[in-house]
Amino acid sequence: MSGVVATASNRLAGAPAGLLEPETRPTLAEARQWCKALADSHYENFHVATTLLPARLRPHFHAVYAFCRVSDDLGDEVPDRALASELLRTWREMLVECYEEPAASRHPVYVALRESIVACDLPMEPFSNLIRAFDQDQVKTRFESLAELEAYSADSANPVGRLVLMLCGYRDPELFALSDETCTGLQLANFWQDVQEDLLERDRVYLPQDRMAAHGVTEATLRAGVSTPEYTALLKEMVADGRARLMRGVPLIDRVDRELAGTLRLFSAGGLAILRGIERIGYRTLEHRPEVSRGEKLALLLGAALGKVGIHQGSRGLR
Known part of the structure; x- marks a missing residue:
């Protein structure tokens, strides 16, 4: 500037x-x-x-x-x-x-x-x-439960999706609710791929404390940088939760105009791609940061672009 x-x-x-x-x-x-x-x-x-x-x-x-x-x-x-x-x-x-x-x-x-x-x-x-x-x-750098994370996302992520809808002229509370699912799911997907980085660089742990305790995972586990069986089981649970949230938001894509649908599809598909990346490395995100492959990125962009030019993609192919 x-x-x-x-x-x-x-x-x-x-x-x-x-x-x-x-x-x-x-x-x-x-x-x-x-x-x-x-x-x-x-x-x-x-x-x-x-x-x-x-x-x-x-x-x-x-x-x-x-x-x-x-x-x-x-x-x-x-x-x-x-x-x-x-x-x-x-x-x-x-x-x-x-x-x-x-x-x-x-x-x-x-x-x-x-x-x-x-x-x-x-x-x-x-x-x-x-x-x-x-x-x-x-x-606040620790969260007791998924409910606390949801409350945090209501301020840190969900307003972005609502603003996107409002920019495009949508004010329907039902659409806002679907957007909230997408935004919370996308934020959690990003948290799960950056667990150790968030801890070591920012002293933040977004994994719910109650779920860590239930799986026998401690902060010492996270700092050690070795994905134990207990940790991978915890991440598997968190990935399943994140995918469920993203999929609950997917119907939003079919309820907006074609141009906005392409943009929303890109973001939903991007979140799901992160979760697939975590699965591909066996949930071992303490050793490796999962990456979305170049081929996946191209497929995401192509799918969004096809929707814009009239080849209807909608919510098909998202998982």
Whole structure:
């Protein structure tokens, strides 16, 4: 971001340099370009997924993604958790400003997001819930049960799916519920592939404590980096749970328009591909990070693209 000076007057002082506010308010075009560049540089599949959508919607998706990305980075890329919490509080104040005093917003995320808020009538709650989840990450690093993880996902993952639906004009509570299943399942799939990394690099354990105890798995097991029979049995159970959640969300694909269906299919299929990757390595995610093969990625993208051009894919082939 050009024109940024890391001084005490910068409201995000202490954040990674690329996240700071510019000295002057960017134009809408500049803000949208900043958000697009951030999205394109961080998540290849997101870039592909947005190309499946009508051009008029892409800037809104980029703005929402940029909000999520910066929020996540403020929580995860600042080593001092007290400072991270302070930055997230400031980020929330900037969100409120975006709704109540939009002319005062200088951060490109909020300049771009304001246009999406107005054009798509987006409420503040999903954005606020996401910030709350990232703030919670600074103090809560263990989860007693799957129910606790579900409550966490209600703030950390599900708002994203609901925002995607709202960007495309959908407000049906039944569709929101299906989206919640997909988003929670996708988040859990990502947790199960990164168990040791989350522990060693972030001191976070997302495996439910009660299920760990039931299987005889301890944090010492995780730190040792050897997938014991007890650990693989636990992961097998967690993978089955994640697949069930993703499959419960699959009917959403058949209840939206073709262009959005392609994007949703890509994300659901991606989550299921992660789970298949875990299965392929015998659930031994302490030694190996499961990967989605190049062939699988191409198949996922082809399936989504075929849906866009009218060769109906719907929910077929997902498992």
